[in-house]
Amino acid sequence: MTLNRKLLIQRGGEGHRGPSLPPCDVPVKPLAELLPGVPLRASLALPQVTEPEVVRHFIALSTLNHHIDKGLYPLGSCTMKHNPKINDELASLPGLALSHPFAGDEANQGSLRVLRELQKALAEITGFAAVTTQPVAGAHGEMTGLMLIRAWHRSRGEGEKRTRVIVPDSAHGTNPASVHLMGWETVTVPSGPDAGVDIEKLRAVLDERTAAIMFTVPNTLGLFERNIREITAMAHAVGAQCYMDGANLNALVGIVRPGDLGFDVMHINVHKTFSTPHGGGGPGGGPVAVAAHLEPFLPAPVVEEQDGRLRLVHDRPQSVGRVHAFNGNFGILVRALAYISTLGPEGLATMSRNAILNANWLKARLAKSYELPYPRHCMHEFVLSGRGLKKHGVRTLDVAKRLLDFGVHAPTVYFPLIVEEALMIEPTETETLDRLEHFAEAMEQIVREAAETPDLLHGAPHTAPVTRLDEGRAARELQLTWRTPAPAPGRTAAPAGKA
Amino acid sequence: MTLNRKLLIQRGGEGHRGPSLPPCDVPVKPLAELLPGVPLRASLALPQVTEPEVVRHFIALSTLNHHIDKGLYPLGSCTMKHNPKINDELASLPGLALSHPFAGDEANQGSLRVLRELQKALAEITGFAAVTTQPVAGAHGEMTGLMLIRAWHRSRGEGEKRTRVIVPDSAHGTNPASVHLMGWETVTVPSGPDAGVDIEKLRAVLDERTAAIMFTVPNTLGLFERNIREITAMAHAVGAQCYMDGANLNALVGIVRPGDLGFDVMHINVHKTFSTPHGGGGPGGGPVAVAAHLEPFLPAPVVEEQDGRLRLVHDRPQSVGRVHAFNGNFGILVRALAYISTLGPEGLATMSRNAILNANWLKARLAKSYELPYPRHCMHEFVLSGRGLKKHGVRTLDVAKRLLDFGVHAPTVYFPLIVEEALMIEPTETETLDRLEHFAEAMEQIVREAAETPDLLHGAPHTAPVTRLDEGRAARELQLTWRTPAPAPGRTAAPAGKA
Amino acid sequence: MLRDIGVAAFEDLVDAVPADARLKRPLRTPGPLSEVELRRQVGRWSESNAAARAVSFMGAGLYDHYIPSAVNAIAGRSEFATAYTPYQPEVAQGTLTVIFEFQSMIAELTGCDVANASMYDGSTAVAEAALLARSQTGRARIVVAGALHPNYLDVLRTYLDGKGLTVVTDKGGQCAPEDLQAALGPDVAAVVYQHPNFYGLLESPRTLHRLAHGAGALAIAVCDPVSLALLDPPGAAADGDPGADVVVGEAQALGNPPSFGGPLLGFFACKLGLVRRMPGRIVGRTVDTQGREGYVLTLQTREQHIRREKATSNICTNQGLLATRATIYLSLMGREGMREVAEQCVRRTHRCLELAEAIPGYRRAHDGAFFREFALECPVDAAVVCAAGRAAGVLPGVDLGQFRPAWKRWLLVTATEQRSAEDIDRWAQVLRTAGGAR
Amino acid sequence: MLRDIGVAAFEDLVDAVPADARLKRPLRTPGPLSEVELRRQVGRWSESNAAARAVSFMGAGLYDHYIPSAVNAIAGRSEFATAYTPYQPEVAQGTLTVIFEFQSMIAELTGCDVANASMYDGSTAVAEAALLARSQTGRARIVVAGALHPNYLDVLRTYLDGKGLTVVTDKGGQCAPEDLQAALGPDVAAVVYQHPNFYGLLESPRTLHRLAHGAGALAIAVCDPVSLALLDPPGAAADGDPGADVVVGEAQALGNPPSFGGPLLGFFACKLGLVRRMPGRIVGRTVDTQGREGYVLTLQTREQHIRREKATSNICTNQGLLATRATIYLSLMGREGMREVAEQCVRRTHRCLELAEAIPGYRRAHDGAFFREFALECPVDAAVVCAAGRAAGVLPGVDLGQFRPAWKRWLLVTATEQRSAEDIDRWAQVLRTAGGAR
Numbered sequence A, B: 001m002t003l004n005r006k007l008l009i010q011r012g013g014e015g016h017r018g019p020s021l022p023p024c025d026v027p028v029k030p031l032a033e034l035l036p037g038v039p040l041r042a043s044l045a046l047p048q049v050t051e052p053e054v055v056r057h058f059i060a061l062s063t064l065n066h067h068i069d070k071g072l073y074p075l076g077s078c079t080m081k082h083n084p085k086i087n088d089e090l091a092s093l094p095g096l097a098l099s100h101p102f103a104g105d106e107a108n109q110g111s112l113r114v115l116r117e118l119q120k121a122l123a124e125i126t127g128f129a130a131v132t133t134q135p136v137a138g139a140h141g142e143m144t145g146l147m148l149i150r151a152w153h154r155s156r157g158e159g160e161k162r163t164r165v166i167v168p169d170s171a172h173g174t175n176p177a178s179v180h181l182m183g184w185e186t187v188t189v190p191s192g193p194d195a196g197v198d199i200e201k202l203r204a205v206l207d208e209r210t211a212a213i214m215f216t217v218p219n220t221l222g223l224f225e226r227n228i229r230e231i232t233a234m235a236h237a238v239g240a241q242c243y244m245d246g247a248n249l250n251a252l253v254g255i256v257r258p259g260d261l262g263f264d265v266m267h268i269n270v271h272k273t274f275s276t277p278h279g280g281g282g283p284g285g286g287p288v289a290v291a292a293h294l295e296p297f298l299p300a301p302v303v304e305e306q307d308g309r310l311r312l313v314h315d316r317p318q319s320v321g322r323v324h325a326f327n328g329n330f331g332i333l334v335r336a337l338a339y340i341s342t343l344g345p346e347g348l349a350t351m352s353r354n355a356i357l358n359a360n361w362l363k364a365r366l367a368k369s370y371e372l373p374y375p376r377h378c379m380h381e382f383v384l385s386g387r388g389l390k391k392h393g394v395r396t397l398d399v400a401k402r403l404l405d406f407g408v409h410a411p412t413v414y415f416p417l418i419v420e421e422a423l424m425i426e427p428t429e430t431e432t433l434d435r436l437e438h439f440a441e442a443m444e445q446i447v448r449e450a451a452e453t454p455d456l457l458h459g460a461p462h463t464a465p466v467t468r469l470d471e472g473r474a475a476r477e478l479q480l481t482w483r484t485p486a487p488a489p490g491r492t493a494a495p496a497g498k499a
Numbered sequence C, D: 001m002l003r004d005i006g007v008a009a010f011e012d013l014v015d016a017v018p019a020d021a022r023l024k025r026p027l028r029t030p031g032p033l034s035e036v037e038l039r040r041q042v043g044r045w046s047e048s049n050a051a052a053r054a055v056s057f058m059g060a061g062l063y064d065h066y067i068p069s070a071v072n073a074i075a076g077r078s079e080f081a082t083a084y085t086p087y088q089p090e091v092a093q094g095t096l097t098v099i100f101e102f103q104s105m106i107a108e109l110t111g112c113d114v115a116n117a118s119m120y121d122g123s124t125a126v127a128e129a130a131l132l133a134r135s136q137t138g139r140a141r142i143v144v145a146g147a148l149h150p151n152y153l154d155v156l157r158t159y160l161d162g163k164g165l166t167v168v169t170d171k172g173g174q175c176a177p178e179d180l181q182a183a184l185g186p187d188v189a190a191v192v193y194q195h196p197n198f199y200g201l202l203e204s205p206r207t208l209h210r211l212a213h214g215a216g217a218l219a220i221a222v223c224d225p226v227s228l229a230l231l232d233p234p235g236a237a238a239d240g241d242p243g244a245d246v247v248v249g250e251a252q253a254l255g256n257p258p259s260f261g262g263p264l265l266g267f268f269a270c271k272l273g274l275v276r277r278m279p280g281r282i283v284g285r286t287v288d289t290q291g292r293e294g295y296v297l298t299l300q301t302r303e304q305h306i307r308r309e310k311a312t313s314n315i316c317t318n319q320g321l322l323a324t325r326a327t328i329y330l331s332l333m334g335r336e337g338m339r340e341v342a343e344q345c346v347r348r349t350h351r352c353l354e355l356a357e358a359i360p361g362y363r364r365a366h367d368g369a370f371f372r373e374f375a376l377e378c379p380v381d382a383a384v385v386c387a388a389g390r391a392a393g394v395l396p397g398v399d400l401g402q403f404r405p406a407w408k409r410w411l412l413v414t415a416t417e418q419r420s421a422e423d424i425d426r427w428a429q430v431l432r433t434a435g436g437a438r
C-alpha cells in the first residue's frame, strides 16, 4: 500500500506552491489599466502542488514505463536503438537551445551550420541532391514529398491528371493517409508470394494518372524488393515519380543509397535511423531528400552557404511553401548530426550491417518455433506469424502481452496487415547477443506455455503495473480529461505479503 | 524472468566498447620509449561493455533504491528533505565545475565568492564570528572543531592537561570517535528523566581536565535542552570549551542561534539542514563555525575580501593546518548557498518552524499507538519506543522492515541508545500533511498487524527487491569484491503469473 | 553469428540488393568523432550563436520563458525520453497518464472539452483545424480574420494547396468585424483568428465567434497558452456564445526552449462533438481486468494506422516529450504561478513600451490593448536596432521587415518574466543608441 | 495542525528554548531568490572564473579528464543522488551493488585484496592509512618517502598533530632508497610514498616496499588511479615482494570534475589482513532469506555508530555519489578505454615537454621517467607564464611557487586526453610569449 496513485489535480491545494518567480521589479500597475476592457477569466483549475510532490508524482509515473534504457524494444519498423546521452547534452547547449529563428542569419550561424552539415550528410547517405529538414516526422515528410511531386507534375502541366499514388498493401498507414491529405487517391497493389510487389499487378495500374509510386525499402516485412530498379524504371516510364518511405533506412546505410535505386524523393525518420530519442511519442524529425529535379520545389527557406557564411534563402519562387512555422525540429536534428558524426562513415555502415546481422540471427533462431511466412534473408527486421498458436486458443496479442513479463517490450503486432497474426521484430544493432538470446528464450518459452498453460498467456501481463486495460470502455465512456468522473474505483489492494 | 541480474564484469566481453576517445593526434611513440624501464601491468580485469549495456545496468540498479524523490524518508537525525533540482544545475555550471584551486585567486574569483557568501550566511545563521568550509562531513567538522579547541587550550598553556571531552549518552557515534581521533578521552554523562542531561552528574565530571563538552542541540531525542545556557556557563567556568554538534540545526534556524547559547564552536551538516543531496552516502559538507577567539586557529587557507577582490590567505601562523587537500566539498557548498539564497531570511525561519510543526503533528498522532518515552513537545524529530510490541514477539526491526512495504523508508532505529527499541522519526518540513497521514496510517496498521499477524512483520519486507539479507554471512564470508566466489546461487524464479 | 544464420558471408544476407547499385566506397560523412571532439565542435557552433550570450526580447511565437530546473531533471529521465509511443499500455502508464494530465490542462486553459496529445507545432495545428472544419462542414473556404502569424499563414496555405483561403486583413492591427462579415458566406468552413494576434493585440473573440457561427462556419481560435492563464478562455461558453469550436496554438512557452524553432508543441483542443474528427492521439481513462484505473490510447479508429486513407490526419509521431515537459511545467507553476507568469509578461512588456515611448522617434505601430507583445515603430529600420542590440548583447525584438518590406521599421517586442528591470533598461539604451538620441 | 498537536501557538512548541536567547530579528542572509535570479547570479560567478573559457594544463592531484555524458545522465538520477546511506539494504540494493562494483574495480586497479566505499579525499585517505599503520604496528613514526603532494603532507601533519612524522626529502625529484633506509627504525609504523609522485615522477615501489617491510613497517602507496591502468599495481605481489599493504589515493579523475577541489573521491585499498582496521564503509555480498544474492554494509563493528570511541575512524558520511560516478566511468571506459586514457595522458604530456624543450629557456626540473605530469623550469617566474596563459585562454600549469618560494620558476604541467595537439600548440605559444622568445 503505497500512497494511492492520484492525479496531480487531486494533490496539494491552497498554499502549496512550486518554484517562485523573480519579484516584479517593474512598476506594478493594475491589470485593468494595462488590459483595459479585456475580459479576463474567472477561474483556472490547475493544480497547486509543491516541487517535491510534483517531482515525486512524475518520477513515480516514469517508473511505470518500459523504455530503451530498461531493455529490448523490438518494435518492428520503429528502430528502437540506444540513444547516446551525449546527443541530448549537445542539443541543450544554451547557444543552441536559446537561438531564435527571427534573430537573423548573422546571429544564428551556429544553428544554420547544424542544419547545413546535417543536410549534406543526409544527402550523401541517401544519394540525393538536396535535403529539407523542415518536416518534423515521417508522416510530415511523406506529405512534403508528395507535395514536391505534385509541384513537379504541375510544373510540367500534368498537375491535373496525376492524382493517384500506388502503394503496396504492406505499407504503413501513414502512406495512404498522406496521399489522402493531398486530395489524391491511393491505389493498393498486392504483394506477391515472395513478399515483393506483384509486378504484373503493378504494371496494370501504372498509367498517366499515376502521380507516384510509394514504396518502403526494405519493405515492412524487412525484405528488400529485388526488382526495385525495374519498378522505379516502370514508374518513370509512365511519367510517375518514385517516393521512398525511408522509415527502414537503418538497413541500408553505407550499403545502398535510395538515390541509386531510381527513387526521386524520400523521407528519413531521424528518430529511427539516427537514434534521436522517441520521447514517448515524439518529437522526431522527417527530413526529405530529393533528386535535383525536385530541388526547386523544396519548402522555403533553404540554407545556403557562401564564403563560409550561411543564410536562409526565402526567395524560392517554385517552393511548395512552408510546412512548419520555423526550421523543423532543430533540437532533434542536432542529435541526429551528432549521431552521424560519432559513428563516422565506417561506423554508419557497420550500424546497418549489424542491424541486419542481429535480425537474421534472431530470425534463424525463431523460425524454429514460429511460422516464418517469407523464408528469405531479411534486412533489419522480419515478420513472424503467430497463426500456429491459434489451435491453442492463443493469439499474437497474447504473445505480445506475455513478453512484457520477461522485461522486454512486445514486437509490433498485427502489422503489416498482409501477414496473419503478424509479429514484426526489429532488434536493432545496439543489442548484444545476450539480449537477443534472452528474447529468443522468452519467445520459445511462450510457445511451450501456449500449449501447456494457455490461460497464463490470456491473463498476461502478470508483472506489469496494470493488467490488460478495457479499451472498449475507454472508447465508449470517453473520459478524456480529469474533469470527467473517474471510473468506478478499483479494488484497493492491501500490501502484499503472506500472513 | 527478466535478464538475470548480473554484475557488469559478467557482461560484454572482447570487442564491446563504450564511448571512444579522440584519436591521439600527437606523435605516438612507443610507451617503452616514454616510460623507459617502468614496470607495466600485465592484465587489467575491468569490464568491456557497450554504452547501452552500461546504461541499462546502472539504471536497473537505480530502480532498486528508495530515495527522497520516491517517498517519505523519515530517518531521524538525517534531515532527509527535498533537494531542489536547481541546486544541482548550478553546481555543474562549467565555470564552477572546472575551476581549479591552483589556478590562482585571480582566476577563481567566482568560486571564492561562493565560499565567502556561504561563510557569511552560515556565520549569521549560527551566530558565530567565522566559518571554515574545508571539512567535508559532520564527523570531519567534529574533528576540526576539536582541533580548534585543542589549539586554543594550547595557546593558553593548557594543552597538556585538558584531554577529556564530556559527551551525553544520547550522542551520535561520531562524537566519541572524533574525540578518540584527538587522542582524548570521552566521558559519558547520562541523560536525566526529562531527556536533558543530568546536571549534577555533569557538574561532577567537569573539571580542569575537561577540554570540552560536546552537545547536540536539539539532542538526538529531538528535545531542546532547557538548561543549555547553564550548562555552557558551567563548562566555561571550569575553562572548558563548548562544542555543538549541529546535525540538528534544521530545528533552530531563525529561532535561536547556537552562538547565542554559549557555544564556542559547532559544525553544520549542509547535507542535512541545507538540503544538499545525500548521494547514497555522500558527499556532504561539514563547515565549522566558531566564536571570535577560535578564529585564528581555523584551517588555512581562509578566504578574505579586500576592495571587492577575494583571496585565499595561507599565512595563518596559529592555524591547526589543513584538513582537506583543497577547499572542501565546493560543489556541495554551491548547492547549500543556492538553498539558503532561495529560501531567504524568512524562508529559512519558516523551514525550521515547519520542520517542528510536522514533527509535533506526527508525534501527537503516533503517541496514540506507540510508546513515547519523553512526552514533551519535540523540535524537528522525536523518538518512539517499539518496546510495547515485544509482547507479540515483534521488534523495532520488524516495524522498520514492514514500513518498506508501504513505500516509505524506515526511521532511524535503535538509536539513540538510551531508548529501548528506539524509532527516531524526522519527517522534515518538505513533507505534506498527506504524506504524514499516510505514514501514520502505516505505523498504526503495523501495530494492529503486530497483534494479529506478527509473522507478516517477521517476514517483511515483502515487496522490496530482496527479502531480509543475511548480514552474519556477509561478515563471515567477507565477499568484498567480484573476485571472491559468489554465494550459492539463489532460486531462479519463473516469471510470475497464475497458470 | 553468421554460422548460426547459415551463411558464409555477410554479403549473402543482402543478396537481394542489386550488386551494381550498391555503394562501393565509404560514405563521405563527417567523423568519427569522440565525445570530446563533438563537444568541442558543437560547443563552438553554440557559442557562435548570439543567443549564447544575449538577452532576448524576441517572441513572435517563440518565447524565452523561465524553465524550472525540475522540468529538465524529470523529462530527461530515460523512462520518458527513450520510450516509444504507448502502444502497449500495460508498460506505458507513465506516458499515458502524463498525456491525460496534459489533455486535461490544455482543456482547462482553452476552455474546451477535450484536447489531444499534441501536434507538430502551432502552425500545423491551425492547418489541421482548417481541414477538420472542411470535413465537418462540407464547405471549402477558410477565412483568416486579421493578423495571423505570417508563417502560420504560409503553412496553412501550403496545407490548403493555396485554395479556398481568404485573408481578411487587419485594420490598424485588429480584425474589423465588418470586414469579416463581408468576407463570410455559405461556403465558409471556418473563421480562424489569432488572439492575442501576431502583433500581440487582443481581438474580440466573442464577436468573431458570433459572426462565424452566424454564417454556419466553425470558429477556430489560435492562442498563446500563457495568455490563457489570464484571458477569458475562447473555448468556453459565455454570454450566449458557445465558444470557439476549436482552439489551437503553440505551447513551446510552457517549459520548452525556443531551440531555433523546434521541437515545438502544437496543441489542439475542441468541443466534444468534434472529437471523432480530431487529428492525432488521444488518451482516455479506463480500468484494467482487476478494476484498477488506467489509461489507453483511444478513438484510434480516427488514426492512420487503423483507418489508413480514411484517417482524420496522417500524423503519427507527434511532439510527446514536449507535452511531458509542458505538463511538468504547468504542475510546478500551478494556477498561481501561471497567473503570475502571465501578469509579469504583461507588466514587463508594457514597461518596455513606456520606456520606448519616452525615446524620441519611437512609437507604437498600433492602438488597442495588447497582451505581452507589441509592434514598435522605430525612427530607423528595425534591422538597425537589431544590429545595435547584437553589439550590446541584446536581441531587442523581431525585425518585422523580414516578413514584409512595408514593415521594415517595425520591431516586435516582448519581455518575459525572465527580463529584469535592468535588462529592460539596457534594451531601452539600445533603442536610444540606434535611434541616435542618446 | 496546531489544534491536532494540542497547542494554541507555534511558540508553545519551542518553549524549551530560552526566550531571551531567541533571535528577535530576521536573519541577515541573502535572498529570497527565484531560480531565474539564482541562475543569473551564480551564472555570473561561474563566468568570472577563468575555467569558464580556458583550456587547462593543470593537475597536481585534480585533472580535467573527459567525462562521458552517460556518467552525468545516470549519476544524476534521483535514485542515486537523493538516497541516504544504505541503512535498509532491502531498499538500497542499487547503491550497495554499485559500491560492491566500485570496491572490486579499485581492488583490481590497485592490486589490493579489498577496498572500501570511499574516503573524503586522497589526503585524508593518506592520513587514515597512517593511523591504521600506527594501530596495526603499535608504532608511532610515519616516514614520508620523497615527493608527496604538499597539501597531502599538510593534512597528514594535521591529522598526526604534527608528531611522529619524518619526511625523507626527494633527491632530484625521486626518493633515494639510501635516504629512506637511513630514516627507518624500529619505531616506524609506515612508509608513505606517492607514485607517480607530486612531480609526476615514477618511484621504485618494490624497492620502497622491501625497505619498509625490512624495518617491520607497513608500505603505503599513494596512487593516481589513471596511472594504474598501465603501471604495475603496487598492491599486488611481484618478485617476492608481497606488495604495498595499503594503497590510497584520489580518484576524482575517474568521471568527476575538479570542482575547485571538491567533492573528491578518496579511495582506500589494502590487504585482506588489514580489513578489520580499514576505515569507512564496506559492502559485502550475501543472500536473502530466499537465497537470492544481495549486498549489505558489513564489518560495521569497525564503525563509529557501533563502536563509538573504539571505531577505526570517525568517518560516517563519505563521498558516495562520486564513487558511483567513478564506477560508471570505469564501466564505460572499460579495460581498453582506461589503458587508452592513460596512454594518451602519457603521450600528450610528453609532447608538451618535447615542445617546451625546444623553446629557449625552458627545461625539465628533474630527470627520471615521469608519467603524465612534469615540472618545467621556466626562464621567468611561473606566475608570469600563468598570467600570459590567462590572457590567451590557457591555464598553462600549476605555479609551484605557491607551495614554496624556491619553486617559483617551476610550472607543473599535465595534458589529459582532452587536450588536442592544437591545444598543446597554443600552450607552447604561451610559453614562448611568456619567455620572451617568440
Ligand SMILES: Cc1ncc(COP(=O)(O)O)c(C=O)c1O
Binding pocket: A077, A078, A137, A138, A139, A140, A172, A174, A175, A216, A220, A245, A247, A248, A269, A284, A286, C315, C316, C317
Ligand atoms: C514504414 C513507416 N512509414 C512511416 C512512418 C511514419 O513516421 P512518423 O511516425 O515519424 O510520422 C512509420 C512510423 O512508424 C513507419 O514505420
Ligand SMILES: Cc1ncc(COP(=O)(O)O)c(C=O)c1O
Binding pocket: B077, B078, B137, B138, B139, B140, B172, B174, B175, B216, B220, B245, B247, B248, B269, B284, B286, D315, D316, D317
Ligand atoms: C547527530 C549527528 N552527529 C554527527 C553526525 C555525523 O555527520 P556526517 O555523517 O556528516 O559525518 C551525524 C550523522 O548522521 C549525526 O546525526
